Amino acid sequence: MDLISDTETLAEFCRSCAGSPYVTVDTEFLRERTYYAQLCLVQLARPGKGPETAVLIDALAEGLSLEPLYELFRDESIVKVFHAARQDLEIFQVNAGVLPKPFFDTQVAAMVCGYGDQVGYETLVRRIANASIDKSSRFTDWSHRPLSDAQKTYAIADVTHLRQIYESLAARLKKSGRAAWVEEELAVLMDPETYRTDPDEAWMRVKTRSAAPKFLAALKELARFRETAAQSRNVPRNRIFKDDALLELAANRPASLDELGKSRLLLREARKGDIADGILAAIAAAKALPKSEIPAPREAPARKPGSEALSELLRVLLKARADAEGVAQRLVASSADLDRLASEDDPDVPALEGWRMEVFGKDALRLKRGEIALSAQGGEIRVVPLG
Template sequence: MQRPEPLAFPPTRLVTTSMELAELCARLATEGFVTVDTEFMRERTYWPELCVVQLGGSEDVAVVDAQAEGLDLSPLGHLLANPNVVKVFHAARQDVEIFLLKYGAVPTPMFDTQIAAMVAGYGDQASYDSLARGLAGAAIDKAHRFSDWSARPLSEAQVDYAAADVTHLRVIYQKLVEQLSREGRLDWVAAEMAALQDPAGYIQAPETAWEKLRPRTGNRRFLSILRAVAAWREREAQRINIPRQRLVKDETLLEIAATTPSNAAELARARGISEGFAKGKSGLSLVAAIAEARALPDTALPEMRENRPGPVASPALVALLKVLLAAKSEAHNVAPRLLANSEDLDRLATEAAPDVPALKGWRREVFGEAALALKAGRLALGVDGRRVKLLET
């Protein structure tokens, strides 16, 4: 197959003043779509520190220095909220989180080319590099991927690297839309964008942070202390604006949940906890959180999801559903992870009508109905040469 020829793009502009940004956003507001990317730092902070915003239009390629002195970023917020301009991202979640924190709203309408590529058959989590090569005939220079974007001045090489993330994205977007429109799958992408634009998807309650630590015990009293200290770490890291692991490491939280220190001296015995920290404001508030959790009645204690009462999924049935998932993914040329995840399969195996994405919308049509038929014995799996085939029974 002949590779597409690289396209010429307008020269890149570095935007550092409020007037330049306002004029740029006014021009982009007249276009049907604009490509967007960000460069940020969060190695030293809890909240992401926005450093650079890249914007691509039909006649503009701009790298906005978000940390330029006196720069008013409100025109960018108005552009991101403009209902007449589609904001095109690749792997949008972190970018969207930044804009939600800054402007209090998710960009809308939005199009994520990584999700669209999964719908179009480019596999799970197609990278920007691979799509740029395959659809835009472009090779992405990765030299500045790990730049310190908070350092000033920005180098010419950094600006060029940042601009590449929105120039080739225009071609990728247009070709994906053309393919998906031809295949009648734009509605599939629209359903995914609705979920991506839900602000609730970017907000984690501190009380659920403990579940990510994956404790290897079903002791509910221990889990209660772990829930309390993990929630404390989340709130305290937000307050001080430092990474949660820099405040207290995961293994230290698990140790604290096991030893349940009741005062600063006992807290200071935990690995990674200094005496100064234990006696300071953070340490004393941590001890108070532990005491509050220790006082909870048994009825208020949490439990791990896998330990909660309910039927156990048959490994054989889950394995059959995985084969069906792979077969449907292959037949429809869509990434299997987009159709169903492991939790969906477990619930399909154990519940009559689980409330899972695999049984809703286009996923139900492509995979869900067949999964229910397989479970009910109305469908069997066979082999036809080198492919799995579905047999009605």
């Protein structure tokens, strides 16, 4: 199987997709050595049988423009089908400012159709397409050329079996009337803001127990500098300095190159040059940060007496309702949602909105108000009205 490596051949295949109800899409990329994902390969298939219905696109080919693919993405008469699409969509949004529309994610659809939490592609291939995939090429170097036959076979399977999976799930959603549930979930993935990384919020990803204002101010400014430096150099943020070094710097707040050189955890390369200058500048900026801009300590919300027991009851209710509806528990409500439901009078959680409210939220509120109880009957959990 040859790779498409020129723009005209790609355009010709994309034109052949005109009039198709859908196309299936996947990517192979590398991210271990860069901040932004390096797109290496795009797999694309249209409905039908035969080798001419599926292609591999060499995203690294010199002179190749992916614009024909992006034009296909913009064609709203054709559904673009992915599996677990978040990272794929991020690549297209970051690289070209393009998100495929309309869009369908078979992982989300499978959760709605009762296949479990974040079901893997291989599981759906086995259960729906009655096939298997050789996974030995999954973690190979997709930037190396030429690709092996095993790599090509693995890559093309990611879009050929996806056709049958999509058709099966779409039919089930239509029959159950739950297509709108999937669309509601996909709205977040179709928002460009989902893929924007704000350096001002980078500190929130760092785990810390300290609530000291000076420490938090330094943490915020150092994390901001690290994120900006990683983006501008297109390297992983840990290549600038790791989290443990970040916490050490925020705690010690060195004010000179000499003090910076005494750091135990900072890489040697970061103790000089632009990185060292950036660290010292970030610490100086933290000292001058107005109180209104110093991060507030991230404290766990206070829990009401008895809320832990109510959380456990809500977990039982969630399992019962999810099993009854044939939908993944994780899609209905997270553990944090349940804790907030138990602890807060008026929690703003997804479990109390849209289809989740009908499936689980109404009964959760009734359980919280003491209007229903849970009973084990014949190995099943049942809702029992009270009063």
